[in-house]
Amino acid sequence: MKLALTGAALALTITATPASAATNLLTNGSFESGFTGWTQSLSGMPVGTAPVVIAYNQASQYPTGAFGEAxxxxxxxxxxxxxxxxxLAYFSSDTANPHSLSQLVNLVAGTVYNIGFDYYVPRNGYDNPFDxxxxFTVGGTAVGTTLSAGSPSGTPVAxxxxxATSFTATSSGPQSVAFNFRGGGVTAADFGVDRVYVTAAVPEPGTWALMLFGFGAVGVAMRRRRPLLQMA
Known part of the structure; x- marks a missing residue:
């Protein structure tokens, strides 16, 4: 029974201990260092339409603010x-050309990852004539639902x-995590984005407890069967 008791003790310890904070696999997910760690693809966009990093509560014009809206x-x-x-990162669209913001992260095949970001739809962008x-893509594959903001299908976000969503990596190695922004015409709605993250999913404490109890039960069973094997 020694092994079983050890497993139970470990299980209780893990159950009582809060899970450690996950690590963001992305660099500069809150854009506090501008676009450091990120790569922009502007797809032939004219000057003055690229994503920019702006400050909160900054009621100035582009490129230091959201066209006067704080x-x-x-x-x-x-x-x-x-x-x-x-x-925060600010995506504006005074052109219909698509653009993206991406970063490479190392993933492990079969691992479940949590992925997400915070977003805001400025009122002035929503009032523009186009959606x-x-x-959001990982390795070129869409993850979650494409967000829509503007007229007529979108909704302003006050x-x-x-x-937030999750996905299972299908291959190992560096893969591109990317935002893909596109306006429906000139001019279109805007988005603010902050706190982008990719973290490896960690089993809940209760799951670890069940696993350890299972290991303990297997160990006890093996100890009880060992004398029978020796007598054969």
Missing amino acids: IGTNTVTSASPDAVGNS ATLG SWQNF
Whole structure:
């Protein structure tokens, strides 16, 4: 019974101990260092339409603000390991050309990952005549639902919202995590984005407890069967 008791003790310890904070596999997920760690693909966009990093509560014109609209500090609940900080990424569309913001992360095949970000739809962008979409891809494959903001199908967001989902990596190695933004015409809706994260999913404490109890039961069974094997 010694092995079984040891497994039970470990299980109780894990159950009583909070899970450690996950690590963000992305660099600079809160854009506090501008676009450091990120790669922009502008697809032939004219100057003055690229994504920019702006400050919260900054009622100035592009490229230091959201065309005069101050975006309030992000207070939404998120699973991101990163703090909100003072900055956000701002996607505006004065062109119909698509553009993206991406970063390579090392993934392990078969591992489940949590992925998400916070987003805001400025009112001035929503009032533009065309819709805009913001998609999220991993390794070129769409993850979750493409967000839509603007007219006629979108809805203005008066506060910060959170997008979160999970996926299972199908291959190992560096893979691109990317935002893909496209306006439906000139001019279109805008998006603010903050606290982007990719974290490896960690089993809940209760799951670890069940696993350890199972290991303990297997060990006890093997100890009880061993004399029979020796007598044969």
